[in-house]
Amino acid sequence: MVKGTPVVTEMLVIPVAGRDSMLMTLSGAHAPFFTRNLVIIRDSAGHTGLGEIHGGDYTCQALKSCIPLVVGKPVGMYRSILDDIHKASARAPEDDGEGIQSLDISKLKFVVKAEWAIECALLDLLGQYLDLPVCQLLGQGKQRSRVETLGYLFYVSDKVKTDLPYLDESGSPDPWYRLRREEMLTPERIVEQACVLREKYGFRNFKLKGGVLDGAEEMEAVRALKKHFPQGRINIDPNGAWGLEEAVRLCRPMESVLTYIEDPCGPEAGYSSREIMAEFKNAVKLPVATNMIATDWRQFYHAAAMKSVDIVLADPHFWGFGGSVRMAQILNDWGLTWGSHSNNHFDITLTAFAHTAAAAPGNPTALDTHWIWQDGQNLLKDAPQIRDGYLEVPEGPGLGVTIDMEKVCQAHKLYRQLPYHDRDDAMAMQYLIPGWKFNSKKAALVR
Ligand SMILES: O=C([O-])C(=O)C[C@H](O)[C@@H](O)C(=O)[O-]
Numbered sequence: 038m039v040k041g042t043p044v045v046t047e048m049l050v051i052p053v054a055g056r057d058s059m060l061m062t063l064s065g066a067h068a069p070f071f072t073r074n075l076v077i078i079r080d081s082a083g084h085t086g087l088g089e090i091h092g093g094d095y096t097c098q099a100l101k102s103c104i105p106l107v108v109g110k111p112v113g114m115y116r117s118i119l120d121d122i123h124k125a126s127a128r129a130p131e132d133d134g135e136g137i138q139s140l141d142i143s144k145l146k147f148v149v150k151a152e153w154a155i156e157c158a159l160l161d162l163l164g165q166y167l168d169l170p171v172c173q174l175l176g177q178g179k180q181r182s183r184v185e186t187l188g189y190l191f192y193v194s195d196k197v198k199t200d201l202p203y204l205d206e207s208g209s210p211d212p213w214y215r216l217r218r219e220e221m222l223t224p225e226r227i228v229e230q231a232c233v234l235r236e237k238y239g240f241r242n243f244k245l246k247g248g249v250l251d252g253a254e255e256m257e258a259v260r261a262l263k264k265h266f267p268q269g270r271i272n273i274d275p276n277g278a279w280g281l282e283e284a285v286r287l288c289r290p291m292e293s294v295l296t297y298i299e300d301p302c303g304p305e306a307g308y309s310s311r312e313i314m315a316e317f318k319n320a321v322k323l324p325v326a327t328n329m330i331a332t333d334w335r336q337f338y339h340a341a342a343m344k345s346v347d348i349v350l351a352d353p354h355f356w357g358f359g360g361s362v363r364m365a366q367i368l369n370d371w372g373l374t375w376g377s378h379s380n381n382h383f384d385i386t387l388t389a390f391a392h393t394a395a396a397a398p399g400n401p402t403a404l405d406t407h408w409i410w411q412d413g414q415n416l417l418k419d420a421p422q423i424r425d426g427y428l429e430v431p432e433g434p435g436l437g438v439t440i441d442m443e444k445v446c447q448a449h450k451l452y453r454q455l456p457y458h459d460r461d462d463a464m465a466m467q468y469l470i471p472g473w474k475f476n477s478k479k480a481a482l483v484r
């Protein structure tokens with residue numbers, strides 16, 4: 038009998054690309070393509086483990102440099118494997134440690150930690166060896182079999198104003214697929230977006246991505262949403278675009294409309310965003326969420342000490358899968374709330390979110406996911422479904438899903454055809470406003 042857990046025999050790093058709409062954020066406009074990096078690890082038991090993380094050459098190289106630290110190691114030693122990777126990975130010289138306090142998208146790659154895709158693939162393998170789903174290996178084990186999820190609403194610009202190859206789905210029989218590629222910039226169109234999403238996925242919670250129009254105009258859309266969905270939990274996230282005084286002015290009248298507010302303000306006048314958000318919380322009676330001011334344990338120490346946030350959106354791609362669930366346990370013990378942030382992703386990340394959220398104790402806030410904008414571009418043969426507003430957690434061992442290598446090859450081919458691999462939201466934006474430049478204090482379309 039062979040002793041110990043199976044041994045890693047191969048680790049592949051495969052960069053892939055997918056299609057996106059012209060989604061608007063404080064950082065500009067999403068380009069027609071987004072990129073991700075996949076990790077596929079095989080072991081001596083013949084199992085395949087999967088991981089997915091943000092795209093770009095920096096993250097791809099970081100993953101490739103980890104291969105010698107992973108291959109040949111027993112799957113059960115995954116914590117030591119990750120520890121070796123942390124100890125070996127030097128901080129990039131251009132990382133100033135500022136994180137994404139101001140949503141400078143070029144800094145996202147330093148907040149994301151490549152090795153969490155490896156953690157995911159190793160957990161997938163360990164789960165298959167133990168015949169247990171990944172959520173049983175995290176924290177206090179499985180807490181739920183489906184995870185409440187929110188409808189992530191975006192303002193969408195008119196792709197026809199560019200000559201970029203955005204997808205057109207006007208011929209699709211699916212009303213959501215048709216709508217998601219169209220221009221949507223008014224409160225009426227945002228409500229229409231929410232209605233079509235509610236019909237397809239059953240969402241009861243909505244989050245509007247702000248930082249695009251003037252704050253007062255965005256609040257009009259929030260009011261319209263609440264009017265249409267009086268029982269709905271509505272949140273807006275301007276990614277810190279508003280000044281403190283402006284955020285208080287905009288949010289005070291919304292105390293009975295918004296369920297919570299996400300990153301209303303950022304650093305200003307020599308004060309860090311953690312200090313400014315603490316002042317905001319003193320002034321406005323709304324729970325405050327963040328994925329910008331507490332993205333690692335050191336930032337969280339200061340955010341918690343200052344009581345700057347109530348809801349930490351601990352994206353496992355920033356915090357690790359074990360780390361995100363550790364955060365969920367701490368928040369639950371302290372009477373605070375866990376949730377997760379997301380960026381554009383494929384269905385491997387969707388599955389990983391499902392397991393992480395399934396292991397979060399207490400009462401997490403509805404999960405963010407960009408998947409609805411990508412739905413249909415599956416890399417799995419059996420992507421988890423969002424039904425009745427809940428993401429279903431696969432029950433099979435490991436992640437409980439099967440990779441479709443043909444689809445992966447197509448997504449890799451698309452990646453190789455791209456002139457760029459890193460996210461650049463200024464590029465498409467410059468078609469709308471010539472010479473447009475990112476400004477962390479100015480909504481994208483206010484120039
Ligand atoms: O909750 C958030 O802050 C995000 O989802 C930030 C991201 O940058 C999102 O807006 C995106 O990827 O466009």
Ligand SMILES: [Mg+2]
Pocket residue numbers: 274276299300327328329378
């Ligand atoms: Mg956010």
